[in-house]
Amino acid sequence: MARRRKHRTHDKGAAPDADDASTPKSFIIKHGQVGSSLSGLVRDMRKVMEPNTASRLRERTRNKLKDYLTLAPALSVSHLLLFTLSERSPYLRIVRTPSGPTATFRIERYSTMADLRSGKRKPRGEGTEYRTSPLMVLSQFPQEPPNGLVAKLLQSLFPPLSPLSLKPSSARRVVLLSYDAETGTIQLRHYLISIRSYGVSRRVRKVLKPGLDLGNVKDVADWVLGEEGYESASSAGSEGEEMDLPVLAALGGRTRKGEGSVREGSTQGDRKRAVKLEEVGPRMELRLVKITEGVPGKEGGVIFHEFGTRSSVLFWSECLY
DSSP, X not given: OOOOOOOXXXXXXXXXXXXXXXXXXXXXXXXXXXXXXHHHHHHHHHHHHTTSBOTTOOOOTTOOHHHHHHHTGXXXXXXXXXXXXXXXXXXXXXXXXXXXXXXXXXXXXEEOHHHHHHTOSSOOOOOSGGXXXXXXXXXXXXXXXXXXXXXXXXXXXXXXXXXXXXXXXXXXEXXXXXXXXXXXXXXXXXXEEEEEETTOOHHHHHHHSTTOOOTTOSOHHHHHHOTTSSOOHHHHHTTOOOOOBOHHHHHHSOOTTXXXXXXXXXXXXXXXXXXXXXXXXXXXXXXXXXEESSOTTSOOXXXXXXXEEOTHHHHHHHHOO
């Protein structure tokens, strides 16, 4: 006889979110033989798009592109990011399911997370930053076609965030997409956000952390203030300039050290917090090749091409949402 299961007091999990259906979800896959380097870039892009992507998706050689396109609507997947490698260069296709459009980019240059970690003396370890969606910042995108359409397509990859309802503690990452007008390329950068107390020097933070050996120091104040009785310029200047800005404005602004300061809410009083951005990768330099109607296998007309354009760019710019 089968064992009876307990249902009345069993935890059935959290109730589904009403906004979950409108949250963008994505598949990030590679097609064909791409090599180990581009495979690492695919894994890194899955980290960037977490938690609204299939980070543990197993690709098999017998799976075709049409299989993912058929499965995407059933799983409420709104975007498909497809990496391929040709004899000339690697390519990235962003497909808006189920009806398109499809944008094709040529990857001019790229660096993986491992490449950036190898160049750092103390790389930052992975924590809980990937449990929430990143903030997205679009910089210097012109509104003329096709750049306006590309900006809307890239913006639809991430869930919309409201500055009024956003909690500073949930802002853990930021994705920067900037357009370079001189080269006509799009730069992608990925940063981790760290918030710490403003006005506390580097040496004071080291004293508060366990494991510091001060056995050869007669007085802690001598070590904190330095040999001449005050902190060095590098230690004092590492906190960034003081600015009374909201969280999103501080993240979008530029300072000399890449830091700003924000005020916490009523739960933390009036103490100021310093915001620091640390790049963790990946990096990509993308060049738009073409935009087509529909999805791969069911393409329609060419909306934009590197060697020619069509007026339907304006139509898709209005109908993307």
